Amino acid sequence: MIIGLTGSIASGKSTVSNMLSKLGFPIIDADLIARIVVEKGSKTLESITESFGEEVIADDGSLHRGKLGEIIFTNPSKRKQLNDIIHPAIRAEMLRQKEELIKEGHPTIVMDIPLLFESKLSHYVDKILVVTVTEEIQLARLMARNNYSLEEAKARIQSQLPLSIKEKGADAVIYNNGTLESTEEQLNKILLAWK
Numbered sequence: 001m002i003i004g005l006t007g008s009i010a011s012g013k014s015t016v017s018n019m020l021s022k023l024g025f026p027i028i029d030a031d032l033i034a035r036i037v038v039e040k041g042s043k044t045l046e047s048i049t050e051s052f053g054e055e056v057i058a059d060d061g062s063l064h065r066g067k068l069g070e071i072i073f074t075n076p077s078k079r080k081q082l083n084d085i086i087h088p089a090i091r092a093e094m095l096r097q098k099e100e101l102i103k104e105g106h107p108t109i110v111m112d113i114p115l116l117f118e119s120k121l122s123h124y125v126d127k128i129l130v131v132t133v134t135e136e137i138q139l140a141r142l143m144a145r146n147n148y149s150l151e152e153a154k155a156r157i158q159s160q161l162p163l164s165i166k167e168k169g170a171d172a173v174i175y176n177n178g179t180l181e182s183t184e185e186q187l188n189k190i191l192l193a194w195k
């Protein structure tokens with residue numbers, strides 16, 4: 001069984017993914033892959049530089065994530081431009097890792113994909129688990145975690161589909177507004193039901 005773990009920015013996907021990892025499930029992490037495919041010297045980083053200019057490259061030749069983030073989270077057409085460059089590479093690596101884990105004989109695999117719905121990747125997975133929070137808590141946690149201003153945090157939240165829509169497309173929903181214990185309890189119940 002392939003579990004698709006999704007939600008919105010700062011809703012708690014990594015928190016739940018860490019819990020699943022501790023339970024022994026192998027995790028395919030789209031955010032981590034997104035970092036690997038743009039490493040120095042990669043074709044993808046070359047394409048990004050061609051489209052966005054040297055201003056998104058740091059002094060050491062690596063991607064300046066802050067600069068690129070400033071551009072794409074406030075401009076939908078630039079965001080699409082980046083997605084068109086980087087998403088094919090991310091998808092290819094996610095599928096490669098999935099095949100490898102299946103070959104290794106893992107009965108259950110978790111794919112942590114923030115943009116599962118936006119990128120229409122539901123067919124990659126058998127069950128969709130959405131981690132949700134209230135807008136208020138999401139904003140507060142995002143500002144605290146990344147030191148973002150209200151505007152920066154809102155821009156990032158608005159670059160994704162609303163959580164209310166993602167909840168409707170879920171096989172199960174974890175409400176991550178309370179304690180970590182409460183989140184873990186919900187997760188355990190869902191896993192039991194899916195056994």
Ligand SMILES: CC(C)(COP(=O)(O)OP(=O)(O)OC[C@H]1O[C@@H](n2cnc3c(N)ncnc32)[C@H](O)[C@@H]1O)[C@@H](O)C(=O)NCCC(=O)NCCS
Nearest residue numbers: 008009030031034065068069072083086090114115159160
């Ligand atoms: C623009 C980049 C360089 C900014 O890097 P930064 O370190 O500030 O953010 P990070 O990568 O940790 O992403 C944080 C969160 O932002 C959200 N996010 C990232 N990219 C996008 C996007 N293109 N559209 C909407 N939300 C996004 C996701 O919820 C993600 O979990 C980076 O987010 C990126 O390369 N994005 C494109 C790849 C992508 O779509 N990743 C999402 C998972 S496939």
Ligand SMILES: Nc1ncnc2c1ncn2[C@@H]1O[C@H](COP(=O)(O)OP(=O)(O)OP(=O)(O)O)[C@@H](O)[C@H]1O
Nearest residue numbers: 008009010011012013014015141145176178179180
């Ligand atoms: N139940 C909780 N109680 C308190 N803080 C929490 C809880 N769940 C998550 N957090 C905190 O909220 C922030 C966002 O959580 P997390 O990083 O898991 O979200 P995410 O969905 O993976 O975000 P992103 O899409 O940006 O990768 C983190 O700083 C995390 O420590």
